[in-house]
Amino acid sequence: MATKLVERKPLSLAEQTYLPQIVTGLKITMKNMLKPPVTLEYPEERPEIPTGYRGVPTLVKDPNGREKCVSCQLCEFVCPPKAIRITPGEISEESENAHVEKAPREFEINMLRCIYCGYCQEVCPEEAIFLQDIYSLSGFSREEMVFKKKKLYEIGGTLPDNHFKWGKKKDAELSGNPHH
């Protein structure tokens, strides 16, 4: 190995007194003092959440107000900390969404277990579960932190959807061209 000798210059008299260095330091802090604060005053000011942020997982409805989840349970299987529990349920024959066949009867996400990895969103074939921009989460009890289906839909809302997969399926069925 080649060794490189670094030359260490002896300190000059001015440097030995430390005073010029202290003055330089004071100048730097004074410059900082004159700058505006860089902090956000949190509860009043909120940070801008970039798109693609992995916040609290939520369930969304399609623009027609139909719940998108078909309780395939893929998210439940993929969830690394096993935070999701789905109880599948049938859709009644009378409903106009009867052709979808299934919907979750209960959909629970235990937010005390969730690690915000986003696998559920990635694996969902129906684009029904999204990690949206909610980043501050708190509660008074453990029970409260297990999010039920109702709450998940409430915080999820509706997201734009270009596929209308189940709508098209119904149209095809009605025009005698069902695709199974």
Place this chain on the structure above:
Amino acid sequence: MELTEFVWLVTKALIMISVIMGCAAYAVLLERKVAAVIQGRPGPNRTKIPFLGNIPVIGPIITRLGLFQPAADGLKFLFKEDPFPKHVNALYYLLAPLIAFIPAMTTMIVLPVGVYTTEAGTLAPMVLANLDIGILFILAVSSLGVYGIILGGWSANSKYPFLGGIRASAQMISYELAMGLSLLPVFMWFGGSLNLFDIAQGQNELLFGFLPQWTIVYQPLSALIFLVALFAETNRLPFDMPESETDLVAGYNTEYGSFKFGLFFVGEYAHVIVGSGAFVLLFLGGWNIPFVTYPEGILGSMLSVSVFFFKVLALVFFFMWIRWTLPRFRYDQVMALGWQRLLPLAIANLVFYAILIALIEQF
């Protein structure tokens, strides 16, 4: 002593104490604000008192400035749980905060804060006790404050406070010498007077018609040594060896909480204020500013007090500015700086000015 005279003296003392205590409380706020702006934060800006904080326009502004914060801090010190560890030496544990606090408050009695014209037409200092040994009194009494720290560290009967106390004593001894020696040329310069008022008034004139005749102009080295020693004496960064929270938890006050900690805390800031006052009087011309003669009467006195107050405030700000600029010295560096640099420098300084003053008096 007549009764009215006595009452007047007590009133003056009470005014002085409340002003210094108020200054100490607001120095804490200033420290937090200075720390905040240097670090790019807004600092304390939420504390709000009902009614006062609700006045339109003014209320929000003073809330943003954090002017109610000292009250909140003080209330916290008063009402927090007062921990009393089982393993301490109770008497000294209780005594230590008082011993740290009292000298800081005592030194201010010899600190003149302004001038007024007496009925006889002469200038007189606004001071509680115009002692002829003024600065000696300050040096002697303020050094007693370190006993509070040592006692606090020792009586807490645990490792870190003990180390903090030991460091405080070693540092005090090392820097007290350089401090005293750096002041001797100042006294020689002003004809051997130790009276703070005489020294401040001696800096009233102009040098060559434009330079303020402040001691710092004649004796920059004395001023520097005194300032560095002052930092060490008041345990401010970069010399806060007794506390050094990175290696000693909280140093001497690790086992203290609530009001007892508050006494240490206020004592430190009172110490800083009184030290700044002494520095201003000795080196920065006290209440004198060049080209200005104060008018007689109450207006002149008010002006002199405000100028003095402003200079002290600027120096207190400098203390804080340094704190958030320089990192803490290592312990051996503190010792080396004290004994190997400042002390020889102070002696050389003393010899130089002794010869210089002798020469000036010869010719």
